[in-house]
Amino acid sequence: MKDYTIVVLGCGVMGTAVSSAILKAKFEPYPARIIGCTNSSSTNALLESSLQHEIFEYSYGVEANTKAVSEADIIILGCKPYMYQQIYEEIKSGLRGDQLLISLLAGTTISELEIFTPYVAKVMTNTPARFGAGTAAIAFSKLAEEKYEDLVLKLISPVGEAFKIDEKNMDAATALIGSGPAFCLLMMESLIEGGVRMGLPWEVAKLSAAKVMEGTAKMALETKEHPAILKSKVCTPGGTTIGGLLKMEDAGVRSGIARGVEEAARISASFAKK
Numbered sequence: 001m002k003d004y005t006i007v008v009l010g011c012g013v014m015g016t017a018v019s020s021a022i023l024k025a026k027f028e029p030y031p032a033r034i035i036g037c038t039n040s041s042s043t044n045a046l047l048e049s050s051l052q053h054e055i056f057e058y059s060y061g062v063e064a065n066t067k068a069v070s071e072a073d074i075i076i077l078g079c080k081p082y083m084y085q086q087i088y089e090e091i092k093s094g095l096r097g098d099q100l101l102i103s104l105l106a107g108t109t110i111s112e113l114e115i116f117t118p119y120v121a122k123v124m125t126n127t128p129a130r131f132g133a134g135t136a137a138i139a140f141s142k143l144a145e146e147k148y149e150d151l152v153l154k155l156i157s158p159v160g161e162a163f164k165i166d167e168k169n170m171d172a173a174t175a176l177i178g179s180g181p182a183f184c185l186l187m188m189e190s191l192i193e194g195g196v197r198m199g200l201p202w203e204v205a206k207l208s209a210a211k212v213m214e215g216t217a218k219m220a221l222e223t224k225e226h227p228a229i230l231k232s233k234v235c236t237p238g239g240t241t242i243g244g245l246l247k248m249e250d251a252g253v254r255s256g257i258a259r260g261v262e263e264a265a266r267i268s269a270s271f272a273k274k
Ligand SMILES: NC(=O)c1ccc[n+]([C@@H]2O[C@H](COP(=O)([O-])OP(=O)(O)OC[C@H]3O[C@@H](n4cnc5c(N)ncnc54)[C@H](OP(=O)(O)O)[C@@H]3O)[C@@H](O)[C@H]2O)c1
Pocket: 009, 010, 011, 012, 013, 014, 015, 037, 038, 039, 040, 041, 043, 044, 065, 078, 079, 080, 081, 083, 086, 087, 090, 104, 105, 106, 107, 124, 125, 126, 127, 178, 179
């Protein structure tokens, strides 16, 4: 595909995060235009103030968005999951049947999204995408996989790390990747509060907690070691770390977090059944 146009249909938090990542990246073939679509002029004005680039354009309202869709080779769908059918009805006269749809929606299945086109890639990513530190799991419809797998990986990889999964695992990915930042932030808050409780100034505790989480993630990724092995290496016999870990295990931190992921995946699966 050459000199192609991407329309971000629903350019809110996630649509902007993915657009920003693409605009900061270099790859071939690169899009010639990206059009960010919103419903209202007020959100569009906010988009214009937060995202500016020579190939990025703005659109709002049914008429302009339908025109944008008719000019699109690729549509990135970034609306809330419950809105996709209404938006489909609004813009369907702009669809050609050969366009690629990249969906960022939680829950909504590939077969539901095939009303737009048979070429569907379902992406589950997260808000750190905005900083190039996101994670993206991608499942494809059969036709999209055959024709567009490489292009979708090139477009989505700039969010951070992108990989293919089976659609049956999308609810688990939604819980771990989509909701994951909130789970990590809860852990970050807890570390900060522990530090503050023991006398650290809040800013120092926040910087320490964030860097510890960042550094630990980097260590796990770069060494490729199992977390349990890395953890045992910092547990001096009779020391502070093993003491702290046992208190956390007593409070059920491990199963609390694992069950939280399970619950988020269960809720994601229930969206698809509605
Ligand atoms: N936020 C996360 O952490 C996260 C993580 C993983 C996945 N997701 C998925 O990402 C998707 C988007 O979430 P979000 O948080 O980015 O939502 P959001 O910020 O509310 O963005 C939704 C966008 O859709 C636009 N929109 C609404 N109606 C429209 C219409 N008729 N035509 C065109 N655009 C329309 C909105 O514009 P107006 O403001 O003008 O209405 C807004 O720009 C969701 O499906 C969610 O499941 C989100």
